[in-house]
Amino acid sequence: xxxxxxxWSLLLSVAAVLALPLASSAQLTKYDxxxxxxxxxxxxxxxxxxxxxxxxxxxxxxxxxxxxxxxxGENADWMLPPMYQKPRDFQLGIxxxxxxxxxxxxxxxxxxxxxxxxxxxxxxxxxNTLSKQERTDLVAWVKHFSPRWANEQPxxxxxxxxxxxxxxxxxxxxxxxxARVQCWKCHGVAGQANGPSASTLADDLGRPxxxxxxxxxxxxxxxxxDKDIYRIFMTGLDGxxxxxxxxxxxxxxxxxxxxxxxxxxxxxxxxxELAKQIGLKPVDPNAPAPAASGQQ
Amino acid sequence: xxxxxxxxxxxxARFATSLSAVSxxxxxxxxxxxxxxNALPAFARKYGLRCSxxxxxxxxxxxxxxxxxxxxxxxxxDRDAPIWQNPGYWPVVFRITPIWHRVSVGKVxxxxxxxxxxxxxxxxxxxxSSGFDLSGLDFHTGGTLEKNISFYLLPSSDPTxxxxxxxxxxxxxxxxxSSWLNFKLGRFELDNLLSEKRILTLTGNGGVYQxxxxxxxxxxxxxxxxxxxxxxxxxxGHSADDRTRISASLVSSSDGNVNLSTxxxxxxxxxxxxxxxxxxxxxxxxxxxxxxxxxxxxYYLTQGGVPLGGSGIGNKSFSREGFVGQFYFGPxxxxxxxxxxxxxxxxxGQGYGNAEATDGNGGTTCGxxxxxxxxxPNNFPGTALPTGSQAPSWNGVTFEGHYxxxxxxxxxxxxxxxxxxxQANGPGYTPGPQGATNGFxxxxxxxxxxxxxxxxxxxxxxxxxxxxxLAWHNEYNWLHQDGTGPANLATGALTNLNTxxxxxxxxxxx
Numbered sequence: 001x002x003x004x005x006x007x008w009s010l011l012l013s014v015a016a017v018l019a020l021p022l023a024s025s026a027q028l029t030k031y032d033x034x035x036x037x038x039x040x041x042x043x044x045x046x047x048x049x050x051x052x053x054x055x056x057x058x059x060x061x062x063x064x065x066x067x068x069x070x071x072x073g074e075n076a077d078w079m080l081p082p083m084y085q086k087p088r089d090f091q092l093g094i095x096x097x098x099x100x101x102x103x104x105x106x107x108x109x110x111x112x113x114x115x116x117x118x119x120x121x122x123x124x125x126x127x128n129t130l131s132k133q134e135r136t137d138l139v140a141w142v143k144h145f146s147p148r149w150a151n152e153q154p155x156x157x158x159x160x161x162x163x164x165x166x167x168x169x170x171x172x173x174x175x176x177x178x179a180r181v182q183c184w185k186c187h188g189v190a191g192q193a194n195g196p197s198a199s200t201l202a203d204d205l206g207r208p209x210x211x212x213x214x215x216x217x218x219x220x221x222x223x224x225x226d227k228d229i230y231r232i233f234m235t236g237l238d239g240x241x242x243x244x245x246x247x248x249x250x251x252x253x254x255x256x257x258x259x260x261x262x263x264x265x266x267x268x269x270x271x272x273e274l275a276k277q278i279g280l281k282p283v284d285p286n287a288p289a290p291a292a293s294g295q296q
Numbered sequence: 297x298x299x300x301x302x303x304x305x306x307x308x309a310r311f312a313t314s315l316s317a318v319s320x321x322x323x324x325x326x327x328x329x330x331x332x333x334n335a336l337p338a339f340a341r342k343y344g345l346r347c348s349x350x351x352x353x354x355x356x357x358x359x360x361x362x363x364x365x366x367x368x369x370x371x372x373x374d375r376d377a378p379i380w381q382n383p384g385y386w387p388v389v390f391r392i393t394p395i396w397h398r399v400s401v402g403k404v405x406x407x408x409x410x411x412x413x414x415x416x417x418x419x420x421x422x423x424x425s426s427g428f429d430l431s432g433l434d435f436h437t438g439g440t441l442e443k444n445i446s447f448y449l450l451p452s453s454d455p456t457x458x459x460x461x462x463x464x465x466x467x468x469x470x471x472x473x474s475s476w477l478n479f480k481l482g483r484f485e486l487d488n489l490l491s492e493k494r495i496l497t498l499t500g501n502g503g504v505y506q507x508x509x510x511x512x513x514x515x516x517x518x519x520x521x522x523x524x525x526x527x528x529x530x531x532x533g534h535s536a537d538d539r540t541r542i543s544a545s546l547v548s549s550s551d552g553n554v555n556l557s558t559x560x561x562x563x564x565x566x567x568x569x570x571x572x573x574x575x576x577x578x579x580x581x582x583x584x585x586x587x588x589x590x591x592x593x594x595y596y597l598t599q600g601g602v603p604l605g606g607s608g609i610g611n612k613s614f615s616r617e618g619f620v621g622q623f624y625f626g627p628x629x630x631x632x633x634x635x636x637x638x639x640x641x642x643x644x645g646q647g648y649g650n651a652e653a654t655d656g657n658g659g660t661t662c663g664x665x666x667x668x669x670x671x672x673p674n675n676f677p678g679t680a681l682p683t684g685s686q687a688p689s690w691n692g693v694t695f696e697g698h699y700x701x702x703x704x705x706x707x708x709x710x711x712x713x714x715x716x717x718x719q720a721n722g723p724g725y726t727p728g729p730q731g732a733t734n735g736f737x738x739x740x741x742x743x744x745x746x747x748x749x750x751x752x753x754x755x756x757x758x759x760x761x762x763x764x765x766l767a768w769h770n771e772y773n774w775l776h777q778d779g780t781g782p783a784n785l786a787t788g789a790l791t792n793l794n795t796x797x798x799x800x801x802x803x804x805x806x
Contacts, residue, residue: 123375125371126372
């Protein structure tokens with residue numbers, strides 16, 4: 001009898017050994033792996049494959065973004081808004097930094113740039129030490145989390161006209177745009193993120209979020225070139241209170257606004273010099289909003 | 297009823313069967329329940345990144361970790377300064393490794409006994425010893441004092457608890473907003489791409505890079521050991537993505553010893569540069585070089601015959617130079633190659649130079665008159681090199697391969713070979729008036745002191761989080777050195793020495 005018991009206990013042990021990994025892999029089939037793992041990304045001449053990005057995601061990203069890409073990694077609980085934004089939930093397929101219009105999916109290049117650039121004032125570092133291929137594979141892996149890519153095409157990148165010459169008149173015109181579209185309500189009249197609405201802001205998931213402070217030396221999250229700043233307010237930051245102003249600001253006016261925003265920033269710039277020369281004053285929140293160019 | 301007749305089995309066999317089953321289950325549970333992939337937890341805790349983000353396998357850095365280090369332990373995300381941390385955050389980590397190991401030395405000269413008493417005879421035999429043991433204890437503390445100003449402090453003890461400061465420095469980064477302008481001052485590891493302080497192996501001979509510490513037999517120069525932390529100042533410059541790196545250090549030729557030791561007044565320069573290349577799916581490859589050129593004293597003043605601390609003069613030169621390659625063959629396989637050509641001045645070859653106090657780095661204690669037993673030879677004014685003296689030189693290479701199954705499991709293999717190309721005692725060697733100052737009175741065999749060693753092992757991290765690290769470490773090292781065994785008792789001929797060590801331990805930090 002004891003012999004038989006030993007035999008069965010051994011068989012059960014082997015069965016347990018075989019069953020445990022099966023149970024583990026069962027957890028990974030919450031979504032349709034077969035289809036999603038075929039996700040690709042195209043950046044320049046490179047093609048990224050989701051499967052190839054899995055290992056790097058597990059090494060570098062999973063602590064914040066979580067195994068399931070839902071932004072619930074082990075560190076998520078310790079990132080407390082508004083000082084630290086929660087990690088991106090890739091399953092939602094909603095991204096702040098895009099070259100495409102508000103509400104549309106970003107391009108693969110947008111996601112690649114985000115991984116490369118990182119996000120200032122967040123726990124997301126620059127991953128430019130990874131090879132281009134590794135970053136492209138990661139883009140494909142990020143895409144595999146959301147069903148949006150299976151059903152939608154990425155938006156078309158907005159057209160950014162050539163940057164005009166900075167002039168004092170353009171900076172003043174930029175101030176008018178700043179006043180008209182009421183940027184100051186969140187960003188403050190001097191770009192210090194202290195506008196009357198600043199303390200009330202929340203993202204689409206109801207979490208507190210702070211407007212960008214132009215004056216503290218930090219870099220805009222979606223890039224710090226003039227083109228990047230142009231793109232930010234023309235496409236908006238999806239998932240946040242920062243809307244797209246593509247319908248409210250004409251392309252030429254947009255450059256004026258870029259020049260005006262530069263006057264807030266710490267770095268030395270021609271815009272700052274010109275603003276100082278002409279004694280440019282901040283907008284007056286109580287003054288009537290200036291009319292859009294071309295309007296009477 | 298047919299009853300199967302079972303063969304009788306011993307209790308041992310039954311126990312083995314049960315143990316196998318239980319082991320299988322345990323291994324399966326560990327492999328199954330382990331979280332997706334384990335650093336200096338102080339940094340990991342600060343930034344919320346898992347160990348695997350910065351470490352190929354803790355403690356060896358990957359490129360991202362190297363960039364983090366090169367940026368002064370900063371992610372460069374405008375949240376690096378301590379003002380952004382919870383006031384309770386204190387960047388301290390301890391690391392220690394309880395181990396079991398077995399060390400076997402192939403040839404040891406021992407006393408012989410007859411009828412229960414020493415008979416005055418000698419024999420040579422293998423000595424093996426095994427048991428449970430401890431590594432030393434490291435208290436790592438490091439981080440930023442302010443944006444672009446960082447520090448590192450590492451009080452470190454040997455297994456008995458005797459402490460020294462293994463690493464202490466303050467660094468200033470991104471001066472004038474340029475990643476090309478970074479400086480640090482203190483005691484630090486030289487800018488070795490294959491970092492010995494981040495070595496993945498723990499045995500006595502395998503836990504260091506022989507290429508970084510090779511010294512010809514009888515040589516008195518302990519100062520060219522690029523694996524030891526040194527006291528000095530370092531300039532580092534790197535591109536924003538860390539693909540290009542250059543560094544230059546000026547260090548005291550004291551092998552990191554404090555208190556302006558005997559060899560004060562001598563300096564060494566260390567220079568390194570490397571360039572990384574993007575090789576598609578193969579990963580990022582890096583090629584670099586290093587060169588160390590310096591001087592150290594061979595002569596120190598005495599007072600009543602006793603060496604006078606900090607009085608080293610009579611500086612002689614030495615150099616170390618080589619190439620480094622860090623290659624990846626996809627995400628799982630890596631190979632690092634380090635070469636070295638080393639040369640010491642002929643005075644060092646004759647045993648002059650090592651006048652350091654005991655420091656744990658191979659220095660010599662000398663509390664008595666110079667030239668008395670236990671004291672290093674002194675290059676008194678008027679001393680001449682013995683006839684047949686030569687500048688010793690050698691070549692070495694280290695190959696270290698990694699198979700990274702996952703961030704939690706890494707297999708390590710290493711092969712190192714160091715070969716003399718010119719011995720200190722050349723043809724026609726005749727000792728001078730001070731005698732055989734390097735311990736050898738005749739011409740040295742061409743292979744004397746040559747080393748070949750290999751190490752294999754693996755480290756398994758059962759969990760990986762951004763809070764703490766634990767690795768189950770297993771390793772085997774074998775080392776062969778020519779001519780360093782006990783002399784043949786019958787003929788007096790030099791013999792070769794083999795040593796080996798097997799080690800298992802739990803390497804943890806918190």
